[in-house]
Amino acid sequence: MxxxxxxxxxxxxxxxxxxxxxxxxxxxxxPDSGKVRTDLESLERRFGALGPLSGAHWLGTALGTDSRMSVPGPTDVRVVGTAKLRAGAVAAITGAPQGSFRPEAPSQVPGDLAEFMPKGARWVRSDSFDREVTGGTYSGTFYLDPGTDTVYFDTTNPSPAASSGP
Incomplete structure (x- = not known):
């Protein structure tokens, strides 16, 4: 017994x-959860195709670090958030005929960012625009709201674009 x-x-x-x-x-x-960032320089470097940004609220969080099976090495980083584009910029982007934008709302918005999402936004996105912004070098989805000139981005390992053109 x-x-x-x-x-x-x-x-x-x-x-x-x-x-x-x-x-x-x-x-x-x-450690970074809840630390909503508002700096613009690193976003503008990575998302040059969007032009000048303002009013950004974003998070950079490491992915896969909670797995005990993870192999030491580079960690994938999710960069997700919202920012304002120049007035009229979203209408110019979504009005381009080759854009093929269609209505689609972001999913899996982190709770820390929910309060910064524009109310009543009419989000649209386009695979070709995603490829234009990422340059095909990382995965990312960009949702645009023409009514508020807002972009919502959800990316993994966004890298600064190599300068294109002269």
Whole structure:
């Protein structure tokens, strides 16, 4: 009988240790959560096709860092947020005939950014415009709202575009 009680106590200790480990890793993996950034320079460098930006609210978060199986090496970074374009810029972009923009609303908007999304936005997006902005060097989706000249971007590892043209 004494052996059973010992096993139970050891099992409980192991479960307690696992709970503590889980709590530690969940806080350790998201030091940036809740830190909404408003700086523009790094966005303008990466999303040059959008032109000058203002009023940005965005997050840069590491992806896949909560997996115990992750291999040391470069970490994928999700850069997601909103910014304002020059007045009339969205209408000019979405009015281009080769754009083939269609209505589509962003999904998986991080909770920290929800308050910065324009109310009543009529989002549109286009695969060809996504490729134009990313230059085909990283994955990204760009939603545009002509009514507020706002862009919502959701990208992985956005890199500054190589200068194109003279």
């Amino acid at each position: 004494g052996g059973m009680a010992g096993l139970g106590r050891r099992t409980m200790l192991a479960l307690g240790a696992l709970a503590v480990l889980a709590a530690c890793t969940s806080t350790a993996r998201s």
